[in-house]
Amino acid sequence: MIHEVDDTLRALLRAEVLEGAQIAVVFDAPTRDWAAKVNAPTVNLYLYDIREDMRRRERGLYNEYDERGTVVARRRPPRFFKLSYLITAWTKRPEDEHRLLSSLLSCLLRYEALPPERLTGILGDIGVAVPMTIALPPPEDRSFADVWSALGGELKPSLDLVVSVPVTESPTYPAGPPVGDEGLHARFGDHAPEERGRTGTRRSMPVYGGKADTEPGPEAGSETGTARPGLSLRITETRGDG
Incomplete structure (x- = not known):
């Protein structure tokens, strides 16, 4: 210079x-x-x-x-x-x-x-x-x-x-590779994602800011085992081989 x-x-x-x-x-x-x-x-x-x-x-x-x-x-x-x-x-x-x-x-x-x-x-x-x-x-x-x-x-x-x-x-x-939408999926549903505890109860994973509902599932003697209605957002990512 x-x-x-x-x-x-x-x-x-x-x-x-x-x-x-x-x-x-x-x-x-x-x-x-x-x-x-x-x-x-x-x-x-x-x-x-x-x-x-x-x-x-x-x-x-x-x-x-x-x-x-x-x-x-x-x-x-x-x-x-x-x-x-x-x-x-x-x-x-x-x-x-x-x-x-x-x-x-x-x-x-x-x-x-x-x-x-x-x-x-x-x-x-x-x-x-x-x-x-x-x-x-x-x-x-x-x-x-x-x-x-x-x-x-x-x-x-x-x-x-x-x-x-x-x-x-x-x-x-x-810079890293650009972010695309082919590997990112957003799903809306009436219930939050569910997990089963060791006792057989079915637990709703709470949406951020909400409360989790726990009700007996079929394994615990419940006939229906329905969860309290709510709104959740599930985001999953898929990765290709390349």
């Missing part, structure tokens, strides 16, 4: 900002040693932070269907991860760097997500929007001065680009 975002950003900037100009687009860490070797106009998109976007996390499971519309598996929804890029311009004059940063800012402000027509690979296949923000204030637990200190370089004007990329890799849980 990360390399696909890199490719999309490079293509976007070259097409809408650089427009064929001899300016390189790189993703190197802008350390002091790297800066000393830059000898041509360059736009650097340094990926300095990767963390999950908790505001976009979803619960539950997604269903996967076959060609007949039957659920065959379930999986977790995609999780979004924020890729934070430090964008800097490198030329011989600060005025040219400022002009280049202005063009980059104007281009990225036109989009709230990466253009769908420029997405490739898995990002293009899943059909999910890839949101992005540009030049927002950094979170409280991070400052750009700390980033430059960690790189060992001097503080330089920069743009902070954050891309929320969906990651679809997650466990897949196979």
Whole structure:
């Protein structure tokens, strides 16, 4: 996913900002040693932070269907991860760097997500929007001065680009066979199912919420052995060989 975002950003900037100009687009860490070797106009998109976007996390499971519309598996929804890029311009004059940063800012402000027509690979296949923000204030637990200190370089004007990329890799849980009505039968009758006790009495199994009636059966000397009328529901299941 990360390399696909890199490719999309490079293509976007070259097409809408650089427009064929001899300016390189790189993703190197802008350390002091790297800066000393830059000898041509360059736009650097340094990926300095990767963390999950908790505001976009979803619960539950997604269903996967076959060609007949039957659920065959379930999986977790995609999780979004924020890729934070430090964008800097490198030329011989600060005025040219400022002009280049202005063009980059104007281009990225036109989009709230990466253009769908420029997405490739898995990002293009899943059909999910890839949101992005540009030049927002950094979170409280991070400052750009700390980033430059960690790189060992001097503080330089920069743009902070954050891309929320969906990651679809997650466990897949196979679904059981669909429930059909060929093996399930419901029968209604005037009496609840009956059992015979050890003493020969015939007992009516109670319907949920009702009372069982016990009357002497023929084995106990009763001539009729009829049970008190009631309503019951008997559910049986039949299983085939396959």
